[in-house]
Amino acid sequence: MQTIKRWLQNPWIKWSLVGITGLLVLLIAFYISIYAGAWGTVPTAKTLSTLKQAEATQVLDKNGELIGKYYIYDRQPITFDDLPRHLIDALIATEDVRFYEHEGIDNKSLLRVFFKSILLQDKSSGGGSTITLQLAKNLFGRKDYGKISIIVNKLKESIIASRIEAIYSKNEILTLYFNTVPFPDNTYGIESAAQKFFNKSTKELNLSEAAVLVGSLKANNGYNPRLYPERSQSRRDVVLQQMVKYEYLDEDRASSTMQDTIALDYQHFNHDMGVAPYFREVVKKQLDSLLKNYKNENGDPYNIYSDGLIIHTTLDYQMQTLAETAMQEHMRELQAAYEKDHGNRAPWKKELNLKSSTVSRTKAYKKLKANGLSESQLKDSLRAKREMELFEWEGNVTEKASTLDSLQHYRKFLNTGMLSIDPTTGAVLSYIGGIDYRYFKYDHVSQSKRQVGSTFKPFVYTAAIDNGMKPCTYFPVRAVTYTNVDDWTPTNASETEDPYLNYTLETALSNSINTIAVKVLNKVGIPKVIELVKKLGITSEIPEQPSIALGTAGITLKEMAGAFASYVNQGKSVTPYLITKIADKNGTVLAEYNPKIAEEAAYTEYTREVVLEMMKATVDEGTAARLRTTYGLSNDIAGKTGTTQDNKDGWFVGITPRLVSVTWVGNDDYAVGFKSTRIGQGANAALPIFAKLYTKMNTDTTFDRYTKSKFDATSPEVRDDLDCEPEKRDNFLKRLFSGKKKKKRFKKEKNE
Structure with a gap:
């Protein structure tokens, strides 16, 4: 005892003990100040028990496949049951081997960090961070406190980690970690990373893929498998070796896996890239309106960037x-x-x-x-x-x-727009608003109104048939000058046609004869055609001018698709729609949307069959015959090509029993058109996109319901009424007195 007293009376020892005691008091006081919130609020147990992270809204196709997201942080939560065992083992072996032994803080590692990393500035000594500490950092981030930032942040995280461990089970902590940890390419959470890099769900990740993603946690950019595949593969092998070291994996399987190269199936969920960007943009705009009357669990309006909504759409991925x-x-x-x-x-x-x-x-x-x-x-x-x-x-x-x-x-x-819909419901199955959303944001499906050219002619013929004109009515091909329409003389694309020929309605429509289309319009009357077009759901203004027979009206692709659907939908038009239902993050349905189908047919069943037969002839032997000759398509197809004046626009409407597609091609600058009809006609500019799509669908049995579907049998009455010579020539006397050019007045009527 006397020895200890003498030892304590030694000035050096005495002041050393005082210094150490003072330092401990300061450290305790420092820790208490952090605990009390002097360096920023430390989340309470109550806050931690109700953790809520911003979640990406998912956009799904009609089969539930992910096609895109809306997010600030790309995060997509999953449950513990979705985590494969080898993914969990890879994480623990690499990041926190004593995870199941500590209560949030690994004291051995923390002491090593304090003495080596902080006091001795040895950066190679490791981070000493546990999975729970990393979770605390992921959830609440770090602040800059100058030179003591690392100490303050580490102590704050240790307090949060202890509270997390007291509230959550180890499995819940792992789930929280995997749902919040950042991966490369601004991706948050394992599910988002699995979808982005491998195009599969987390539960489907194999050992190699799991090791790649776990390995990237050390340095998101440095081990990004998209940017640095060799470096990423080397890091993956380190993860596998760690799994062997801590007996989570046997050496044979590890060696076998190391022989595999990384095979990415990268998905762009960036809004400007990936599948259907124009479609996703329209869905986003519609959501702004559709969600106005709905509130989230906090009573606030839903935020599509953070509330994790699930949007079910009509699209077929x-x-x-x-x-x-x-x-x-x-x-x-x-x-x-x-x-x-x-x-x-x-x-x-x-x-x-x-x-x-x-x-x-x-x-x-x-x-x-x-x-x-x-x-x-x-x-x-x-x-x-x-x-x-x-x-x-x-x-x-x-x-x-x-x-x-x-x-x-x-x-x-040149740009393009293409829309394919289910003609019985209006469900949009494919949607192309332009050639590349990154550089051409203008949507040619929903925003653009271009002159529709000859694709308008079927409406003229439909109105004529529905008002009593017989399918075998003959009209002369020769041009006519309409004296009361500024001496307007519509002509045909071919200047070598025999002016003494007369065509039936079927021949005239299938070969897109301009002169006859105008004569049919003159016969039936402009008001009746406009009335029909309105019944077909086209709301764009149709001018009361004879030129509408040649498609001078500007109409959207959506309107055209909905109208043409009537020819395989009992004469009823449809309104193309994109969203079927909206659910919250738990899957609870907030709203469902039903198809908008016209209550009444716009024309009779007889008319429908006749005009559909005419459009079949367009494909079999008319202006769209290259579907058969060039592309060898044998599917049941009806259709109509369209080319506008001066070759500014090329159109094609393709009709099959279960799919209606409308395609437009042209230049956004209306002053810059095609130089020649050879290049710019609808059959050359627009039709091939439809043809190539169907060629691809024909090779995939997935699409059999579309490609192998057949038109309903045509009624005997319609077959008989179409059974006539497609053309006839004027006799000698008629040729002698008719002359090559005729003048007449265009019938003027007020739309009643």
Whole structure:
């Protein structure tokens, strides 16, 4: 005892003990200050027991397949039962081997970090962080406290981790961890990562895939398997070796797995990329309106970016994928032919005038103009060059370009829209709003109204048949000048036609004879045609002009698809729709949406059969015959091609018993059209996308319900009424006195 007293009286020992005691008091006080919230609020047990993380809203196709998400953080929660055992083992072996032994803090590792990492600045000593500590960091992040940041943040996380361990079981902690941990490419949660990198759910991940994702946790960017496959594979092997080391895996299986290269099936859930981006954008816009009357569990309006809603849609993922591939194959070839046809004197090669609408409509121009820049300053700003990625079909290019250079570059591109629907319900099965959403945001399905050309003619013939005109009525091909319509003389695409020929309605429609379409319109009357079109659900304005027979009215693809559906839906039009139901994150249905089908048929069953037969003839022997000859399609198909004046727009409507598709192709700049009908006609510009889609569907039994479906048998009455010579020629006397040109007045009627 005396020895201890003498030892304590030693000044050096005495002051050392005082210093150590003081340091301990300071550390305890420091810890208490953190615990009390002096360095920022520490979540309470109550807060931790009701953890709620922002969850991505999922957009599913008609079969429940994920096609996209809306999110701030790409997070998609799952349950513990969805986690495969080898995924859990890989995580524990790599990140926290004593996970089941500690209560949130691994004291051995923490001491190692304190003495080696902090005091001795040895960065190679490891992090000492447990899965629970990492979870605390994932949930609440870290703040900057200057030089003592690591100490403050670590102590705060240790308090949170202890509270988490007191509230949740180990399995619940693992589930929370996997649902919140960040993976490469701004992806949060294992389910989102599995879907993005391997296009499968978490429970389907094999050993190699699980090890790849667990391995990426060490450095999201550095071990990103998309960017650095070799580095990622090396890290995967480290994870497998750790599993062997801690007896979660036998050496033979580990060695076998290490022989496999990483096989990604990367999915772009970025809103600008991936499958059906135009479709997903329209769904998002509709949700803003549809969710107005619904509140979440907190009584707040639903937020599609954070409330984890589940949106069930009508889209067929597989059909959409084939449609996009078909579009890309054709548009790549068509663009090359289009540019070659225009040659060196192409209109898009002329320097753009600052006062042109092409320039003045841009955001850049409007912003500069609003800032009060003069014309010369505007010109200088718009001509300033910077690094820019530009779209090209053969691969994007990065080069120095100005705003004007960019406008001129994009002015040359043809664009497209294609919509395929179920004609009995209006359910949208595939939706292509343009050639590439990243660079062409304008949606040609829902937003664009273009002249529809000859695809309007079936409506004219439908009105005529429904008002008593016989299918075997003959009309002369010869051109007529309508004196009361500014001496308008509609002509046909072929200038070599015999002016003395007369065609039946079927022959005239299947061969798209302009002169006869106008004569039929004149006979039935404009008001009756407009009345029919309205019954078919087309709300776009149809001018009371004779030229509507040739499709001068601007109509959307959605309206056209809904109207043409009537020919295989008992004469009833449909309204194309995209969303079937909306559910919350727990799967509770908030709202369901039913198809909008016209209550009454727009025309008789007899008329429907007659006009459908005419459109079958269009495919079998008319303007759409290349479906049979060039593409070898033997499916039951009816259809109609369309080409507008000066070859500005190419159209094709394809009708099969269970699928109606409408396709448009043209240039967004209406001043830049096709140079020739050979390239720009609907049969060449638009039809091939439909043809390529059906060719692909024919090889996949998944689509048998569409490709092998047959039209209903045509009634004997309709067959008899169509049984006549397709054409006849004027006799000698009629030819002698008729002359090649005729003048007449176009019948004018007021729409009653």
